[in-house]
Amino acid sequence: MKPSEENTMINLAARRADRDTGRETGEDTLRLIAQLPAPEGIEDRVRAELRAAPRRARVLSWPAALRSDSPWMRSAAAAAIVFVVAGGGWGVYARVQQPQLARVIVMPPRVAAPGSFSSAAAIRTPNTLNGPVVANPVTVKPVTVKPVTETTPAQVVQKPVKRVQPGTAAAQPVAAAAK
Amino acid sequence: MSTSQAVFAGWMEIPNSAVNQDARSQTEQTAAEEATLVALVSQYAGTLYRVAFSVLRNPADAEDAVQEAFLRVLRHRDTLDEVRDRRVWLIRIVWNIVLDRKRRAKTRPETDDVTELARVLPHSGLSAEEIASAAQHHAHVLACVDQLPAKERQVLMLSAFEELSSVEIATVLDISESSVRSRLFRARNLMAGLLKHERQ
Numbered sequence: 001m002k003p004s005e006e007n008t009m010i011n012l013a014a015r016r017a018d019r020d021t022g023r024e025t026g027e028d029t030l031r032l033i034a035q036l037p038a039p040e041g042i043e044d045r046v047r048a049e050l051r052a053a054p055r056r057a058r059v060l061s062w063p064a065a066l067r068s069d070s071p072w073m074r075s076a077a078a079a080a081i082v083f084v085v086a087g088g089g090w091g092v093y094a095r096v097q098q099p100q101l102a103r104v105i106v107m108p109p110r111v112a113a114p115g116s117f118s119s120a121a122a123i124r125t126p127n128t129l130n131g132p133v134v135a136n137p138v139t140v141k142p143v144t145v146k147p148v149t150e151t152t153p154a155q156v157v158q159k160p161v162k163r164v165q166p167g168t169a170a171a172q173p174v175a176a177a178a179k
Numbered sequence: 180m181s182t183s184q185a186v187f188a189g190w191m192e193i194p195n196s197a198v199n200q201d202a203r204s205q206t207e208q209t210a211a212e213e214a215t216l217v218a219l220v221s222q223y224a225g226t227l228y229r230v231a232f233s234v235l236r237n238p239a240d241a242e243d244a245v246q247e248a249f250l251r252v253l254r255h256r257d258t259l260d261e262v263r264d265r266r267v268w269l270i271r272i273v274w275n276i277v278l279d280r281k282r283r284a285k286t287r288p289e290t291d292d293v294t295e296l297a298r299v300l301p302h303s304g305l306s307a308e309e310i311a312s313a314a315q316h317h318a319h320v321l322a323c324v325d326q327l328p329a330k331e332r333q334v335l336m337l338s339a340f341e342e343l344s345s346v347e348i349a350t351v352l353d354i355s356e357s358s359v360r361s362r363l364f365r366a367r368n369l370m371a372g373l374l375k376h377e378r379q
Binding site: 026027029030032035038039043045046049050 | 229
């Protein structure tokens, strides 16, 4: 058998095997669908669609009336651009307010009084606000006015005066001291 | 004219000859691009239609997809020169379009209908009974294909196009060639199993 004939046989066998596999795996159906002819006139319809499609938009294209080659038009356009840019910049600059500087309270330097300790290595204490000085609350005692009543002699309690007799024991110490 | 004005005008000045030359070359370029596009339409519209139809299975939708693909090409015609294989590039564009459309529209494909399949698919030299039987078989196969996982299904469908090699399928799907082979192997096994199961 010639090599070409052998190749043909191999190809045929491969195709047959492929066809059998295709039947088993359903690929013959997919192949049929894949080989369907395109409808007639599809190219013309696509071309017509492409012709009707909007052309590419130009970025910043000038209208035909303004597309003159005079340098004055260009100068005016350039001046307008410069004016707009400068004006915009100035507008921003004018509106931005500079922040106010923070208030700094300068403390007077401590001058040591003559004869007192120096202020070297003194730790600065914050200048706190003096609080309100509240005086000690005066507690007013309610005054109770007693009604003035005359004391009757009968009410006065008088201690009975002891009468000491000269011969009694109460008079002895005095006698001893006298001795 | 003052000195500053003269400097300013000189700075702004663009020579007319340069402008005209640019415009002329641009017109020529546009004409060349349009001619290339027309040639692409004539050459590949049929192939793109078949690819679109294999997924959408609806003639009108497939044609719409082809038109959309060429409109995309028109939008990106500047990059036409950079494309190495225009056929595969176009197939990839239309493939993405049809997958996107199928994802969005969950409508039933027209060719899932047996009678529609019998009308669409070629049946030369077959009796009416055979045509009906073949259409039923094809409808059944397509239903099984739809049951496959997306990755395997896509490879199987693209492999049906004899004009696409495994390398080209890999380019369209943006995967490696070995992945194409392994997915195709899995898809065939799954399909065989599904069809056998249905027969039993």
